[in-house]
Amino acid sequence: MTVRGGLRALERLASRLPDGAELYRLRPDGRVLRADRTGARELGPQDPESGxxxxxxxxxxxxxxxxxxxxxxxxxxxxxxxxxxxxxxxxxxxxxxxxxxxxxxxxxxxxxxxxxxxxxxxxxxxxxxxxxxxxxxxxxxxxxxxxxxxxxxxxxxxxxxxxxxxxxxxxxxxxxxxxxxxxxxxxxxxxxxxxxxxxxxxxxxxxxxxxxxxxxxx
Missing domain, CATH: 2.60.120.10 (Jelly Rolls)
Structure with missing residues (x-):
């Protein structure tokens, strides 16, 4: 599955989470996806909001x-x-x-x-x-x-x-x-x-x- 598809799948799961809870998907290719009930994104240096x-x-x-x-x-x-x-x-x-x-x-x-x-x-x-x-x-x-x-x-x-x-x-x-x-x-x-x-x-x-x-x- 592509990163975009992985984000959509993770976002569907995370949309049911309580405020403050997060999900992380650690992919075999070393890319990390992060989601909470507000949305999903890839965690990496390309995202200035990754912290x-x-x-x-x-x-x-x-x-x-x-x-x-x-x-x-x-x-x-x-x-x-x-x-x-x-x-x-x-x-x-x-x-x-x-x-x-x-x-x-x-x-x-x-x-x-x-x-x-x-x-x-x-x-x-x-x-x-x-x-x-x-x-x-x-x-x-x-x-x-x-x-x-x-x-x-x-x-x-x-x-x-x-x-x-x-x-x-x-x-x-x-x-x-x-x-x-x-x-x-x-x-x-x-x-x-x-x-x-x-x-x-x-x-x-x-x-x-x-x-x-x-x-x-x-």
């Missing part, structure tokens, strides 16, 4: 569900939960979070993690529907292996993206005098490879799209 925030790097975007960019231990909401939109064939600048981090990949993704005990970078390929849990201050980078936008769901304990401890890069670690963390982050940078999508994964994506079209057309 998307820059997500660590240019071309990456975040939409908060719980908490906001100013969440911090001094202004707590316990955790933040947000939708991320990751540009095709791209990866975030390697960083470490001041709190625990959970990411659910809704498309082909990859994650480079620094193993402090073994002093090496571990590359993990993530299939759609895989959730990865990353401990506090573990250097890592998340990448999109596909040629389409990747939607992710991310939860962080304690920090919004405006806080200085939300995403500590190698340069930030240097400024803070955290030489060991900076060195580990540079190793992640050197090893960073978003990767590609296999033939099997491309076939699986076509099947998911067909299933989504059938579901949206009910």
């Amino acid at each position: 998307l925030l820059r997500f660590i790097d240019d071309r990456q975007w975040a939409h908060y569900f719980i908490g906001d960019a100013a969440t911090s231990p001094e202004r707590p909401s316990n955790a933040t939960y947000k939708l991320g939109l990751v540009a095709p064939h791209s990866a975030f600048t390697p960083h470490a979070h001041g709190g625990e981090h959970l990411v659910l990949a809704l498309g082909p993704a990859s994650c480079g993690l620094y193993d402090t005990r073994r002093r090496q970078v571990v590359e993990v390929r993530l299939a759609p529907g895989t959730l990865i849990r990353i401990p506090e201050l573990m250097p890592h980078s998340f990448g999109n292996r596909s040629g389409e936008r990747l939607a992710i769901l991310a939860a962080n304990t304690g920090y919004g993206i405006d806080h200085e401890d939300y995403a500590i890069t190698a340069e930030a670690a240097d400024r803070r005098g955290e030489a060991e963390l900076a060195a580990a982050l540079r190793e992640v940078t050197a090893a960073q490879r978003p990767g590609t999508v296999t033939l099997r994964e491309r076939l699986a994506l076509r099947l998911r799209r067909a299933a989504a079209a059938l579901e949206e057309g009910r």
